[in-house]
Amino acid sequence: MPVFLSTRDADFEDQFTALLGAKREDSPDVDHIVAEIIADVRARGDAALLDYTAKFDRMVLSADQLAFTAEEIDALVAQVSDEERAALEVAAARIRAYHERQMPEDQRWVDDSGAELGWRWTPVSAAGLYVPGGLASYPSSVLMNAIPAKVAGVGRLAITVPTPDGIANPLVLLAARLAGVDEIYRIGGAQAVAALAYGTETVRPVDKITGPGNAFVAAAKRRVFGKVGIDMIAGPSEILVIADKDNDADWIALDLLSQAEHDESAQSILITDSEAFASDVVAAVEKRLETLERRAIAGASWRDFGAVVLVEDMDQAAALSDRIAPEHLELCVADPDALSEKITHAGAIFLGAWTPEAIGDYVGGPNHVLPTARSARFSSGLSVMDFVKRTTLAKMTPAALRAIGPSAEVLAKSESLEAHGLSVTARLQKLND
Ligand SMILES: NC(=O)c1ccc[n+]([C@@H]2O[C@H](COP(=O)([O-])OP(=O)(O)OC[C@H]3O[C@@H](n4cnc5c(N)ncnc54)[C@H](O)[C@@H]3O)[C@@H](O)[C@H]2O)c1
Numbered sequence: 001m002p003v004f005l006s007t008r009d010a011d012f013e014d015q016f017t018a019l020l021g022a023k024r025e026d027s028p029d030v031d032h033i034v035a036e037i038i039a040d041v042r043a044r045g046d047a048a049l050l051d052y053t054a055k056f057d058r059m060v061l062s063a064d065q066l067a068f069t070a071e072e073i074d075a076l077v078a079q080v081s082d083e084e085r086a087a088l089e090v091a092a093a094r095i096r097a098y099h100e101r102q103m104p105e106d107q108r109w110v111d112d113s114g115a116e117l118g119w120r121w122t123p124v125s126a127a128g129l130y131v132p133g134g135l136a137s138y139p140s141s142v143l144m145n146a147i148p149a150k151v152a153g154v155g156r157l158a159i160t161v162p163t164p165d166g167i168a169n170p171l172v173l174l175a176a177r178l179a180g181v182d183e184i185y186r187i188g189g190a191q192a193v194a195a196l197a198y199g200t201e202t203v204r205p206v207d208k209i210t211g212p213g214n215a216f217v218a219a220a221k222r223r224v225f226g227k228v229g230i231d232m233i234a235g236p237s238e239i240l241v242i243a244d245k246d247n248d249a250d251w252i253a254l255d256l257l258s259q260a261e262h263d264e265s266a267q268s269i270l271i272t273d274s275e276a277f278a279s280d281v282v283a284a285v286e287k288r289l290e291t292l293e294r295r296a297i298a299g300a301s302w303r304d305f306g307a308v309v310l311v312e313d314m315d316q317a318a319a320l321s322d323r324i325a326p327e328h329l330e331l332c333v334a335d336p337d338a339l340s341e342k343i344t345h346a347g348a349i350f351l352g353a354w355t356p357e358a359i360g361d362y363v364g365g366p367n368h369v370l371p372t373a374r375s376a377r378f379s380s381g382l383s384v385m386d387f388v389k390r391t392t393l394a395k396m397t398p399a400a401l402r403a404i405g406p407s408a409e410v411l412a413k414s415e416s417l418e419a420h421g422l423s424v425t426a427r428l429q430k431l432n433d
């Protein structure tokens with residue numbers, strides 16, 4: 001059974017704080033193993049990649065087999081059914097259209113002093129996308145990572161995907177092709193991240209690495225950060241549903257289970273102002289868990305981390321939601337737009353009973369790579385912005401330098417940086433000659 005909290009309980013604050021602080025992720029200490037793997041890939045390049053691929057993915061390869069050839073991709077893509085291809089194409093088109101609107105604009109203006117100022121956006125030159133290939137492999141995540149990169153204008157986009165025992169997921173290859181990925185390597189784990197960051201004889205290094213993965217992948221991303229950029233370390237999925245009594249309890253139960261089925265550590269929370277509705281949803285979840293294919297995973301998540309919170313009104317619901325800062329927030333209430341105005345911290349908001357979160361996982365358009373573990377308080381989901389960087393521009397005229405240069409001279413002096421000040425002074429003297 002999930003925990004049941006009511007804001008009317010005397011110890012509500014303690015219980016809610018415990019819910020917020022519950023540690024869900026089992027984070028094994030893999031950092032020392034990962035450090036060794038990265039060092040080995042840096043030292044031995046392809047030879048290390050081949051050894052680790054043989055060891056962890058049970059695949060003996062030669063260096064010229066590390067990358068998928070165009071013919072191999074063709075053969076795998078041909079295995080995808082027409083129905084699945086059409087669905088991926090719908091998803092790709094919608095994700096692309098959404099992300100094209102995110103492209104930021106350059107700015108240039110002249111201020112009061114006569115200085116010309118501005119900024120310019122440019123894409124990162126090369127990006128690498130890690131696609132998990134062990135227990136879970138999501139073609140939708142390939143689209144969600146690769147399409148923003150290509151929309152941003154990333155010149156070279158490489159994918160690494162482990163293929164344990166030589167088995168590749170044809171849908172992953174098709175998603176990569178639809179997104180315009182340039183290179184695909186059959187490698188995984190920390191060694192793949194190291195290869196993308198530092199390069200080997202076969203894998204050219206990239207500037208930014210994105211994509212989810214297991215503890216080894218996450219630790220490797222943390223370690224290479226600085227040498228390359230990374231997106232985020234996404235934790236187990238979360239959903240918070242705020243629903244009033246005028247909902248179908250079974251729909252809400254399924255929405256809660258849709259994220260619970262990802263992972264035993266996933267978290268699904270219902271906030272409602274109706275005790276009777278809360279009971280109906282709990283009963284509907286139990287009923288669905290009798291037959292759901294992934295009932296073992298979803299059941300464990302619901303039992304260990306699920307929660308139902310009874311509130312007095314929707315204002316209270318909004319305030320609690322902000323404290324949870326959920327990855328996904330569904331607002332199944334009469335006026336979801338009005339309620340959403342009261343929400344500040346959420347990775348993605350799904351407005352109204354006709355918007356199940358799963359639409360956002362696949363075909364809505366917005367990205368499904370979102371901040372977890374309350375990090376929506378300070379970060380956002382993956383976007384085109386993750387693949388561009390901003391260069392600032394400043395152009396002085398003699399008049400502008402005369403207007404603002406003296407302040408720079410004063411500040412340079414106060415920081416005891418003489419050359420800084422003199423570089424301005426020399427120019428101002430020239431103007432006075
Ligand atoms: N948030 C999302 O959008 C999203 C999407 C897909 C998957 N995921 C998550 O990604 C993860 C995928 O994990 P996975 O394991 O299935 O695939 P993975 O590709 O992340 O990891 C497989 C690799 O781990 C390495 N590895 C395994 N055991 C090792 C060991 N003992 N020592 C060193 N390296 C070892 C191997 O190199 C192997 O190729 C899951 O946690 C899943 O929940 C998240």
Ligand SMILES: N[C@H](CO)Cc1c[nH]c[nH+]1
Pocket residue numbers: 138140141236237238259327361368369370
């Ligand atoms: N809900 C996941 C992110 O939290 C993403 C995903 C992929 N496929 C289905 N769902």
Ligand SMILES: [Zn+2]
Pocket residue numbers: 237258259262361
């Ligand atoms: Zn999902």
